[in-house]
Ligand SMILES: Nc1ncnc2c1ncn2[C@@H]1O[C@H](COP(=O)(O)OP(=O)(O)O)[C@@H](O)[C@H]1O
């Protein structure tokens with residue numbers, strides 16, 4: 001199931017350092033939203049607040065609200081563990097569990113939720129998730145081999161399979177292709193296009209062509225200078241951002257005049 | 260190369276070489292001294308007829324129970340100590356707030372600096388009386404298991420007490436090595452687990468333990484190595500005898516260890532008996548050398564392959 005994300009006036013701090021300031025945006029279900037902007041402007045930081053992964057870093061905290069279909073992630077009593085089961089994440093560097101087989105990697109998250117799953121259900125879930133990640137045909141004969149034996153692009157798709165196996169509502173991706181070759185990158189982009197049918201997808205990317213290829217909406221973040229907080233500068237349809245943005249800074253950035 | 264570098268290199272290679280020479284020297288000394296006692300005819304030789312070596316037909320029947328006592332007491336220490344040590348390490352690396360983690364780590368290191376004799380005294384005056392009720396309980400309810408069987412001791416002078424003290428003594432080495440390895444768990448895999456919606460404990464099971472498995476194993480083996488060498492402290496706590504016993508709750512079923520046996524009997528022994536005691540020392544040397552060697556080997560092998568993997572992914 002795909003859900004709407006509503007961010008209201010969000011500030012993110014690392015201890016006393018204000019890293020991201022005053023972000024408000026609405027992300028529609030069944031869309032792909034790209035975050036672009038120069039390094040250090042807080043894209044990853046902001047992305048991680050959408051499933052409370054920032055809390056893993058000591059001292060990181062937020063002020064403001066993030067609503068998923070109306071429910072505030074930061075309401076008192078909300079368990080971040082449950083939030084993360086609802087909002088999955090794929091990282092910049094593929095991180096399959098190295099000692100686990102491909103099959104066990106896919107099932108890792110599911111086994112946390114429901115320990116006792118009949119083997120036949122597990123088999124079909126593994127197949128469904130790997131097909132969902134466009135990886136099934138490449139690995140179906142070696143499900144018992146370690147995930148670390150796959151190529152970088154395959155590992156990243158394995159991580160996507162692992163993330164969708166727990167049926168999240170939202171999928172966050174932080175530069176998922178930045179460590180991959182062009183062919184693997186295209187494979188992942190095709191996959192994102194398909195996943196959009198079922199999930200709300202947010203992707204951070206350094207690659208503007210990628211943003212134009214995969215996303216419906218684009219958010220441009222920027223910082224005024226080092227030590228200043230990152231801000232959301234402009235958020236609009238991807239076509240608009242890349243052809244006639246309304247802010248000069250956005251235009252400078254997308255036309256490659258800086259950053 | 261600058262002269263100061265050259266001097267330093269000579270000094271450091273020199274000391275490294277010296278260690279090898281000392282080690283080889285000790286081994287040679289043990290072998291040469293142990294030889295006569297090992298090959299002697301124990302049933303016929305008048306020098307071996309009395310005292311500690313009385314009644315044994317060969318060196319092997321003499322050293323057998325001692326090896327058993329040494330291994331058995333060390334294993335008890337390991338079973339009691341290793342899980343706690345690993346738990347503390349995990350608490351320090353993944354649960355405690357940073358300030359508390361620092362203090363705890365420091366305390367554990369401090370524990371390593373406490374002299375053995377202090378542990379021995381602590382065992383006599385604190386542990387022995389403390390465990391008497393637990394021993395009664397174990398004997399009453401689990402007495403059908405050989406380990407807990409026999410006439411339960413009312414002084415606390417038991418293998419369990421000795422093993423407990425030994426467990427505390429091996430705690431620091433196991434904790435500090437495991438902690439280092441836990442801390443090295445790649446953030447990448449910890450975050451992978453957390454992003455799937457694991458609790459912290461599930462994250463530890465998914466990411467930390469698989470990464471640290473061989474490290475934990477070698478930390479435990481190094482703990483075993485430490486225990487083998489520290490069985491002296493046990494001699495202060497229990498009154499053992501040369502026997503093969505698995506009982507840990509009795510006054511009379513306590514198996515003697517090599518180190519304690521040698522220290523106890525050395526003063527009243529004749530030259531050949533001293534050689535026999537040295538021969539038991541050789542047995543201890545071989546055992547603990549083997550254990551330490553395996554532990555180091557596991558560390559270097561996994562450390563090495565980890566480095567290789569890193570280099571490969573670059
Ligand atoms: N773990 C952290 N602790 C403290 N500051 C951090 C941490 N991670 C990122 N920052 C700071 O937050 C700001 C935004 O970083 P980040 O979100 O990584 O930017 P981006 O992903 O856009 O490159 C930067 O100034 C960075 O130095």
Ligand SMILES: [Mg+2]
Pocket residue numbers: 043044045
């Ligand atoms: Mg980033």
